[in-house]
Every structure is written in C-alpha cells, then in structure tokens.
Amino acid sequence: xxxxxxxxxxxxxxxxxxxxxxxxxxxxxxxxxxxxxxxxxxxxxxxxxxxxxxxxxxxxxxxxxxxxxxxxxxxxxxxxxxxxxxxxxxxxxxxxxxxxxxxxxxxxxxxxxxxxxxxxxxxxxxxxxxxxxxxxxxxxxxxxxxxxxxxxxxxxxxxxxxxxxxxxxxxxxxxxxxxxxxxxxxxxxxxxxxxxxxxxxxxxxxxxxxxxxxxxxxxxxxxxxxxxxxxxxxxxxxxxxxxxxxxxxxxxxxxxxxxxxxxx
Amino acid sequence: xxxxxxxxxxxxxxxxxxxxxxxxxxxxxxxxxxxxxxxxxxxxxxxxxxxxxxxxxxxxxxxxxxxxxxxxxxxxxxxxxxxxxxxxxxxxxxxxxxxxxxxxxxxxxxxxxxxxxxxxxxxxxxxxxxxxxxxxxxxxxxxxxxxxxxxxxxxxxxxxxxxxxxxxxxxxxxxxxxxxxxxxxxxxxxxxxxxxxxxxxxxxxxxxxxxxxxxxxxxxxxxxxxxxxxxxxxxxxxxxxxxxxxxxxxxxxxxxxxxxxxxxxxxxxxxxxxxxxxxxxxxxxxxxxxxxxxxxxxxxxxxxxxx
Numbered sequence: 211x212x213x214x215x216x217x218x219x220x221x222x223x224x225x226x227x228x229x230x231x232x233x234x235x236x237x238x239x240x241x242x243x244x245x246x247x248x249x250x251x252x253x254x255x256x257x258x259x260x261x262x263x264x265x266x267x268x269x270x271x272x273x274x275x276x277x278x279x280x281x282x283x284x285x286x287x288x289x290x291x292x293x294x295x296x297x298x299x300x301x302x303x304x305x306x307x308x309x310x311x312x313x314x315x316x317x318x319x320x321x322x323x324x325x326x327x328x329x330x331x332x333x334x335x336x337x338x339x340x341x342x343x344x345x346x347x348x349x350x351x352x353x354x355x356x357x358x359x360x361x362x363x364x365x366x367x368x369x370x371x372x373x374x375x376x377x378x379x380x381x382x383x384x385x386x387x388x389x390x391x392x393x394x395x396x397x398x399x400x401x402x403x404x405x406x407x408x409x410x411x412x413x414x415x416x417x418x419x420x421x422x423x424x425x426x427x428x429x430x431x432x433x434x435x436x437x438x439x440x441x442x443x444x445x446x447x448x449x450x451x452x453x454x455x456x457x458x459x460x461x462x463x464x465x466x467x468x469x470x471x472x473x474x
Numbered sequence: 475x476x477x478x479x480x481x482x483x484x485x486x487x488x489x490x491x492x493x494x495x496x497x498x499x500x501x502x503x504x505x506x507x508x509x510x511x512x513x514x515x516x517x518x519x520x521x522x523x524x525x526x527x528x529x530x531x532x533x534x535x536x537x538x539x540x541x542x543x544x545x546x547x548x549x550x551x552x553x554x555x556x557x558x559x560x561x562x563x564x565x566x567x568x569x570x571x572x573x574x575x576x577x578x579x580x581x582x583x584x585x586x587x588x589x590x591x592x593x594x595x596x597x598x599x600x601x602x603x604x605x606x607x608x609x610x611x612x613x614x615x616x617x618x619x620x621x622x623x624x625x626x627x628x629x630x631x632x633x634x635x636x637x638x639x640x641x642x643x644x645x646x647x648x649x650x651x652x653x654x655x656x657x658x659x660x661x662x663x664x665x666x667x668x669x670x671x672x673x674x675x676x677x678x679x680x681x682x683x684x685x686x687x688x689x690x691x692x693x694x695x696x697x698x699x700x701x702x703x704x705x706x707x708x709x710x711x712x713x714x715x716x717x718x719x720x721x722x723x724x725x726x727x728x729x730x731x732x733x734x735x736x737x738x739x740x741x742x743x744x745x746x747x748x749x750x751x752x753x754x755x756x757x758x759x760x761x762x763x764x765x766x767x768x769x770x771x772x773x774x775x776x777x778x779x780x781x
Contacts, residue, residue, distance in 0.1 A: 259476075295775050295776070296775070296776045297774070298582050298773065298774050298776070299772050299773055300772045300773075300774070306586075306765045306766060307765065307768070307769055308586055309582045309585075312582060370773075372773070374775070376771075404483065404484075441481070442481065445713050445715070446713055449710045449713055450706070452717075453708075453715065454706065456705055456706075456709060457706060459720070459724075460536035460540065460702075460724060461540045461698075463721065464536065464538060464541035464544070465541065466728070467724075467725075467731070468544055468728070470729075471731075471733070
C-alpha cells in the first residue's frame with residue numbers, strides 16, 4: 211500500500227516537472243490580480259451612517275514562496291466620481307472672518323478610500339506611488355486657473371486633502387486588505403456617511419517585493435434609494451411643482467394645527 | 475431617532491427638530507411673530523447649511539403665519555387692501571433678494587452676508603425694543619399709563635404723494651412707503667428666511683400709524699404670501715427647500731404656537747416686548763460671536779455645481 215502511494219506521487223512529480231520545464235526555460239508566468247464585487251450597485255437608504263464595503267480578489271500565478279514570505283502587497287482604492295471643487299480660505303478683516311482667497315479645482319474625486327496590506331510607506335517607494343498616482347496625497351488636482359502661484363496652489367491643494375480627510379471622504383485603511391489564502395484576499399474600504407452617489411471605480415494594485423506588477427479594476431454604482439431619494443429627485447426634476455407642494459403642505463399644516471391645538 | 479434630510483443631505487434627530495419647532499412656535503405664538511428670525515439661526519447652529527436653513531425657514535414661516543392669519547380673518551382684524559399693497563412691494567423685493575442670494579452664493583459670501591444681516595437687524599430691532607419697553611415699564615411703575623401710539627401726530631411719511639385710502643385701517647396714506655416697506659420685507663424674507671414680522675409690526679405702528687389691532691393680522695397676511703413666493707422661487711432656482719425639515723419644524727411649531735398664544739395673554743404688553751427684545755438680542759450676540767471667533771478651520775469646500 212505504502213509503496214503504491216509512493217509510486218503514484220513520484221509519477222505525478224515527474225510529470226509536473228516535465229510540464230514546468232519549458233515554462234522555466236522561458237519567463238516565469240507573471241502574476242495577475244482580479245477583483246470581484248458581489249454587486250455592481252449599492253443602495254444607500256435614509257439612515258445611512260457610513261459602512262464598510264468588502265471587495266474580494268485573487269492572485270493568479272502567485273509564487274508560493276513569495277506569498278509565504280509575505281512579499282505580495284495589495285492596495286485597493288475606491289474612487290468616487292470627480293467633480294469641480296472650490297476651496298475657500300477665511301481671513302480676518304476688521305476682526306471678522308471672511309472668505310477671501312479661493313481656488314477652483316477641476317475633477318477632484320469626491321471620495322477616495324484606500325485599503326492596504328501594510329502601511330503605504332512600507333509597500334513601495336514614493337516615486338512609484340507618484341507614477342501610479344496612487345494614494346490621496348498623490349492625486350493630481352488640476353487648478354482651474356493655472357496662472358496662480360505654485361505656492362498658493364500647493365496651499366489650497368493641501369487644504370483640500372485635509373478637509374476631505376477630516377470629513378472621512380478620503381480615508382486610508384491600513385491592514386484593510388487581508389490574504390485569506392495564498393491567492394485569495396479580502397479588502398475592506400470605508401464608505402463615508404456622505405459618500406457621493408454615482409459611478410465609483412474600484413482598483414486593485416499588486417506589488418511584489420515593492421515593485422508594481424499589475425492592476426485590475428471594476429465599477430460600482432452607488433445610489434440612494436427610498437423615500438428621501440424620491441424627494442431629492444422631485445426637488446430637482448420638478449422644482450416648481452415641488453415648491454407648490456412645499457407651500458401647500460405649510461398651509462395645510464398651519465390650518466390643521468389650528469384645528470387640533472386651538473386654544474383661543 | 476435619526477432622520478435623513480433629503481435636501482440638506484445630513485442626518486438629524488427628529489426630536490431635536492420637533493422641540494426646536496415647538497419652542498420657536500411657543501415664542502412666536504406668545505409674541506405674535508412668525509419665528510423665522512429664530513428658526514433660521516437655530517438651524518444654522520444645528521449645522522444645517524445656511525442656504526437651506528434660509529429657504530426652509532421661509533417655508534416654515536408660511537405655516538405659522540397662515541395659522542395666525544386665519545384667526546385674524548375670523549376676528550375681522552385683517553386689512554386685505556393694505557396687505558395687498560404691501561404684498562405687491564413684497565414680490566418685487568423678494569425677487570431682488572433671490573437674485574442677490576444666488577449671486578452671493580456663487581461668490582462664497584452668502585453665509586457671511588446672512589450672519590451680518592442678522593446681527594445688524596436683530597441687534598438694532600432688539601436694542602430699540604428693549605429701550606422702548608424698559609421706558610414703558612418704568613413709566614407704568616411711575617403711575618402713568620403707557621402711551622404707545624400718539625394719534626393725530628403726523629410725520630414726513632404722511633406728506634408723500636399718491637395717497638390711497640385703507641378703510642379697514644382707517645388710514646389715508648401714500649402708497650410709496652407701503653410699497654417700499656413691502657419690498658424691504660420681501661428682500662429680507664428671501665435672504666434671511668424670515669417673515670419679517672419683527673420689522674413689519676413696529677414699522678406699521680410707528681411709521682404708518684396703522685391701528686394696533688389690525689397690524690398683526692395684516693402683517694401675517696402679507697408674510698404668508700411673501701414667504702410662499704420666496705419658497706417657490708428658492709425651490710425652483712436654488713433647490714434649497716427641504717420639505718422634510720420644514721414639516722418637522724412646522725409640526726412642532728403650530729402646536730407650540732397655540733400654547734404660546736395662551737401664555738402670552740397672561741403677560742403685559744411691555745413685559746412681553748422686553749422679553750422678546752432680550753431674546754432677539756441674545757440671538758444677535760450669538761451670531762456676532764461666531765463672526766469674530768477664530769473658526770476651527772479656515773478652509774472650506776464647496777461644489778461648483780451648487781451655485
């Protein structure tokens with residue numbers, strides 16, 4: 211019995227070595243990364259107070275040795291739709307704080323959530339991040355008026371990032387990507403309570419020993435659902451009728467209130 | 475219990491809003507004012523964006539003034555003709571106000587302008603009312619009867635041309651100050667989200683010499699329509715009216731107003747005015763402090779598409 215099993219194992223080993231030989235002779239298969247979303251649209255309801263979004267992904271052709279040594283790193287980014295933003299700075303005029311300077315930026319992602327296996331500075335060097343424009347601090351914010359001084363633009367860009375981070379729209383979840391097995395991982399990105407609706411882009415970046423290997427992306431639609439969203443849509447699409455409704459509701463409430471609570 | 479406001483896009487506590495509405499309603503019933511000048515600052519203190527606080531405040535004012543006006547119609551203390559002329563001016567003022575509102579919003583100076591207007595107006599009206607009511611209180615303590623209106627005494631306003639007769643108010647006066655007053659109130663209504671009763675009532679009494687008994691009803695009548703117009707225009711041009719928010723405030727407000735009106739009957743006029751003056755001043759001071767205190771963050775973000 212024992213001998214038979216040893217024989218089978220030996221045959222299998224030989225076969226696989228033979229099969230692998232031509233591949234080894236050329237280049238080793240490059241790793242690939244895939245991510246999958248369980249749904250392509252997320253509905254937020256009225257009571258939404260932020261949530262964690264889980265994204266699953268897998269590595270293909272992962273080198274078991276590298277995987278065992280933990281030299282694969284994955285960074286997952288969920289980027290919201292881009293919109294123009296005005297950053298304003300308050301300054302003191304006669305003791306009163308007034309919005310004076312402002313800078314408009316085109317195409318600023320409304321939200322930007324990052325999940326990583328390890329702290330960003332441990333994964334790769336700053337230059338690679340810059341090349342990949344990966345990470346909130348490497349996003350390029352295009353000023354609408356390019357004629358402003360670089361110092362001003364830099365100041366307002368920093369303020370923009372700081373405000374976005376403070377409101378939870380830009381977030382970083384170190385350790386948010388976990389390997390479940392050698393080639394299966396799970397990423398948890400944070401959705402802020404005020405996450406914008408629209409098409410979000412999920413991207414996963416694979417690094418091997420600090421070098422960028424491959425990227426994969428998927429799209430996710432975030433929309434609001436429920437009664438409140440209907441109100442929002444009506445207010446924007448049928449704004450006049452909405453106004454008439456608001457006025458009628460107020461008059462009706464005033465009249466009913468008098469009937470119900472009348473004290474005179 | 476939290477609720478998500480569809481237009482303001484934030485989650486708030488239902489009971490806080492109902493209580494806010496009820497408290498302001500109580501005060502407005504007590505003092506015979508719409509309460510918009512209290513609601514809008516309170517909403518701003520509660521982190522509702524000022525643009526939405528203003529438009530929704532105007533919407534809320536309709537409910538309380540409609541409720542109040544109904545009882546005045548029943549008592550016959552409403553001058554429809556005077557109210558109509560005030561309203562004609564109000565529509566013009568309100569339209570101008572909406573235009574200025576949108577312009578300031580694009581400039582990023584709307585919040586500052588709203589706060590400044592509130593501080594200046596509430597500070598002035600509150601200060602004047604306090605002085606007047608304290609004098610009246612002193613006079614009554616001294617034994618003399620309080621003298622609010624001096625009939626027969628005319629000022630420059632009564633020498634203007636284009637006179638018109640308002641029978642219910644027993645008034646023969648030029649339409650120019652009436653239209654002007656209406657326009658001024660309309661302007662404030664669209665920029666501050668107030669009905670303007672706290673300016674309209676003293677102006678009608680002291681400037682136009684309208685008999686006190688028809689003043690409140692007529693003022694409420696004009697406020698209903700000016701704020702209805704303001705609400706409509708804000709809803710169509712700026713999409714800043716939050717019906718959910720307005721409804722919660724109204725529901726609390728109409729209940730509070732009826733109890734407030736009853737409580738108000740137990741206090742004397744000059745006591746009421748002194749209390750109202752203190753309240754108005756308190757709101758003005760609170761808003762003024764915010765202007766001068768160093769903000770926790772000097773930078774703010776706004777979407778371009780908003781303006």
